[in-house]
Amino acid sequence: MTAHPAAGLAEGPAGTAGDGYTPSPRRLARERYKRARTRRSAAAAGLSTAVTAVVLYLLITGSPGWQRTRETFFNARYARIALPDVLQGLLLNLELLAVCGSCVLVLGLLLAVARTLRGPVFFPLRALATAYTDFFRGLPLIICLLLIVFGVPALRLQGVTTDPVVLGGSALVLTYSSYVAEVFRAGIESVHPSQRAAARSLGLSGAQTLRYVVLPQAVRRVVPPLLNDLVSLQKDTGLVSIAGAVDAVYAAQIIAGRDFNYTPYVVAGLVFVALTIPMTRFTDWVTARLDRRRTQGGTV
Amino acid sequence: MSGSAVQEAAAGAGTDAGPVLRVEHVRKTYGRHRVVLRDVTLEVPQHTVTALIGASGSGKSTLLRCANLLEEIDDGAIHLDGEEITDPRADADAVRRRIGVVFQSYNLFPHMTVLQNITLAPRRVLGVGRAQAEERARALLDRLGLADKAHEYPDRLSGGQQQRVAIVRALAVRPRLLLLDEITAALDPELVGEVLTVVRGLKDEGMTMVLATHEMAFARTVADQVCFLDDGVVREQGSPEQLFGDPREDRTRRFLRRITEAGRL
Numbered sequence: 193m194t195a196h197p198a199a200g201l202a203e204g205p206a207g208t209a210g211d212g213y214t215p216s217p218r219r220l221a222r223e224r225y226k227r228a229r230t231r232r233s234a235a236a237a238g239l240s241t242a243v244t245a246v247v248l249y250l251l252i253t254g255s256p257g258w259q260r261t262r263e264t265f266f267n268a269r270y271a272r273i274a275l276p277d278v279l280q281g282l283l284l285n286l287e288l289l290a291v292c293g294s295c296v297l298v299l300g301l302l303l304a305v306a307r308t309l310r311g312p313v314f315f316p317l318r319a320l321a322t323a324y325t326d327f328f329r330g331l332p333l334i335i336c337l338l339l340i341v342f343g344v345p346a347l348r349l350q351g352v353t354t355d356p357v358v359l360g361g362s363a364l365v366l367t368y369s370s371y372v373a374e375v376f377r378a379g380i381e382s383v384h385p386s387q388r389a390a391a392r393s394l395g396l397s398g399a400q401t402l403r404y405v406v407l408p409q410a411v412r413r414v415v416p417p418l419l420n421d422l423v424s425l426q427k428d429t430g431l432v433s434i435a436g437a438v439d440a441v442y443a444a445q446i447i448a449g450r451d452f453n454y455t456p457y458v459v460a461g462l463v464f465v466a467l468t469i470p471m472t473r474f475t476d477w478v479t480a481r482l483d484r485r486r487t488q489g490g491t492v
Numbered sequence: 493m494s495g496s497a498v499q500e501a502a503a504g505a506g507t508d509a510g511p512v513l514r515v516e517h518v519r520k521t522y523g524r525h526r527v528v529l530r531d532v533t534l535e536v537p538q539h540t541v542t543a544l545i546g547a548s549g550s551g552k553s554t555l556l557r558c559a560n561l562l563e564e565i566d567d568g569a570i571h572l573d574g575e576e577i578t579d580p581r582a583d584a585d586a587v588r589r590r591i592g593v594v595f596q597s598y599n600l601f602p603h604m605t606v607l608q609n610i611t612l613a614p615r616r617v618l619g620v621g622r623a624q625a626e627e628r629a630r631a632l633l634d635r636l637g638l639a640d641k642a643h644e645y646p647d648r649l650s651g652g653q654q655q656r657v658a659i660v661r662a663l664a665v666r667p668r669l670l671l672l673d674e675i676t677a678a679l680d681p682e683l684v685g686e687v688l689t690v691v692r693g694l695k696d697e698g699m700t701m702v703l704a705t706h707e708m709a710f711a712r713t714v715a716d717q718v719c720f721l722d723d724g725v726v727r728e729q730g731s732p733e734q735l736f737g738d739p740r741e742d743r744t745r746r747f748l749r750r751i752t753e754a755g756r757l
Contacts, residue, residue: 389562390599394613394665395589404612408603 267455274447274456278463281443285464288361288429288439293422295365300372305402307373308380321373328370333428337363341435360432368425375417379410415482419475423468430464440464510574511535512669512700513559518568520554528554530724532568536669539698543711543732546721547747552704553596555721556671559702560591573668589617592662596674598654600646606633606657607642613665625664632660636690652683659690670694672703676710688714708751712736720744 252258306314306321328336340363345354353359383406391401433442440463444456513536520529528551536542544552557563559570561577561584570578577587601609610632611625620628633639636656646654655675662670672691676684688710694701695714705711711718711732718735720728720743728741739745 386595386597386599387601389557390593390595390601391612392585393560393562393588393591393593394661395585395617396613397585400616404616405601409601412603 263453265454265458267453270447270451270453270455271459274444274459277443277447278440278456278460281438281440281460282463282467284357284432284437284439285426285429288357288364288432289422289426292361292364292368292429293425296368296372296421296425297418299365299369301376303369303373304376304380305407307377308402310398325370325373328367329374331367333363333367334431334434336367337431337434339363340366356435356437357432360435360437364425364428364432368421368428371421372418375414375421376410378417379414380406382413383409412482416475416479419471419478423471423475426468426471427464430460511537511571512573513702514571514574515555515559516569516571518555518558518570519566520551520558520563521566527724529558529565532721532724532726534719534726534729536700536702537716538700540700540716541695541714542702543715543718544702544704544721545706545708545711545718545747550721551724552721553673556593556673556702556704560593560671561587562593585617589613589665590668592665592667592670594655594658594662594670594672594675596677598646598651598658598678600654600658600661602646605643605645606638606649609646609657610661610664613661618665629660629664632663633657636660650683651679652686655679655687656690659687659694663694668700670699670701672701672705674704674706676705676707708736708748720747722747 255261303321303325306317307325309318337360341356341359344352344359387405387409388401391405392398396404430439430441433439433445436442438446440460441457444460447456448454515532515534518529518532519527521527528549532551532555534542544555546552554563558565558578565578568578569576572587572590576582577584600606601612604612607626607629610629611620611622614620614625614628615622630639630642633642636659638653638656638660641649641653641657646657649657659675675691676687679687684707688707691701691703691710692714703711703715713732715732717729718732719726720735720739720741722743728735728739728744730740735744736748739748
């Protein structure tokens with residue numbers, strides 16, 4: 193029997209509790225078995241990953257069109273040419289994300305609150321908000337974009353911009369605020385009615401109850417799905433390229449169109465992926481933290 | 493506990509001889525067929541404690557919720573200090589401010605610390621300054637032995653501690669009347685005592701209270717009058733000695749026997 197076995201999770205290294213406890217042979221045997229099992233599964237996972245990778249590699253590089261494909265999509269020379277332009281264009285995507293993201297959050301919250309208002313006075317507001325979310329949640333983003341980007345300038349309204357960035361951004365806000373409104377609404381409705389009752393019983397008005405009791409809890413709960421929508425918005429900012437705004441996607445398109453090489457698209461795609469991964473990890477982290485807090489045992 | 497928590501509150505309202513709460517022929521149904529309160533009439537004099545007893549579903553909680561205007565009654569009237577609060581023109585927020593409620597499931601705000609829970613209503617409803625609200629909150633917490641919990645979040649407290657914080661929160665707006673809705677029903681048995689001690693202290697201070705409870709032994713010692721709710725009406729009403737010792741109604745006797753068999757009396 194070894195002197196310092198790595199002990200179970202519950203207690204840290206065995207026998208450090210300072211109460212004269214020494215692990216029983218039964219516990220040590222159990223832990224030995226668990227360690228062996230962990231080693232076995234790690235080995236199995238490593239092996240199967242390696243096999244999968246080799247098979248994929250052989251399958252792709254062995255395909256009849258691989259030489260052509262590599263030239264057209266994974267050409268290092270074009271990647272080098274494209275990268276600066278793509279990164280330059282990416283600044284526009286980030287700008288759009290910041291501005292549209294903020295607008296989406298504000299508008300979404302307003303819509304959600306409007307939908308939860310009670311009483312006949314608020315009927316028009318409630319109906320309007322409902323119609324808005326129903327419509328823009330169903331309308332494909334690309335159609336919304338095309339209609340706004342080409343439809344609004346066609347009206348030739350005085351004083352209304354024809355800037356593709358602004359119009360494209362507006363389309364993003366219209367669509368995404370309807371998604372986010374539903375997320376907020378779900379959060380608001382997930383706050384237990386007893387919380388509302390407690391607040392009202394203290395004499396808080398309906399608006400005060402919403403502001404101090406319901407919304408803070410609702411927003412906390414929907415942070416993970418909200419971040420998820422923001423990740424999604426981040427990559428959909430690439431769609432403004434169809435309006436002719438020079439973002440990362442359009443920058444890639446210019447080069448690809450000129451030289452008939454699609455490597456710039458791959459570069460742009462990878463740049464977007466690289467951008468969303470930290471955001472996704474952050475979302476996971478926030479979710480895990482909230483879950484931990486919740487499982488610590490709130491009663492409400 | 494010192495007497496200030498209650499006396500300040502009581503001083504706010506005119507100390508006329510009338511009852512603090514008067515419930516007159518109140519009817520409350522859910523949907524078309526579930527009659528919860530058929531015809532309830534009762535009076536709660538100032539500085540007294542009224543215990544509502546009755547089987548589950550007999551309408552104890554519903555009556556308390558109606559009194560605090562969390563539910564709308566179908567018929568009858570409820571008066572607070574002689575003023576009809578069930579009049580649709582009455583300012584419901586202002587009425588609720590004068591009535592404190594403690595719920596079975598505490599209903600503390602989980603995103604706020606104990607201190608924030610307690611000072612929310614004084615600050616936002618009564619317009620008390622932050623420093624002053626916190627000072628009073630700390631004084632109340634101190635009296636209930638919770639001084640070191642001011643900055644904890646509710647989920648770090650035991651059930652008994654949470655319920656005592658909920659009582660402090662209700663007292664912080666200096667209510668005229670306190671409604672206690674089965675406040676020990678969700679507690680582990682060994683934590684019931686600490687909460688009931690607080691209620692007993694409030695009675696000694698002269699707080700007017702209505703409590704719905706299953707704790708018959710407690711109702712017997714703390715209440716000035718006991719109302720047995722049954723089938724939507726106050727079946728029997730009297731002093732605890734009379735109602736528990738010598739119930740007049742057959743239904744009351746049967747209810748108390750069931751309770752006794754369950755070992756709760």
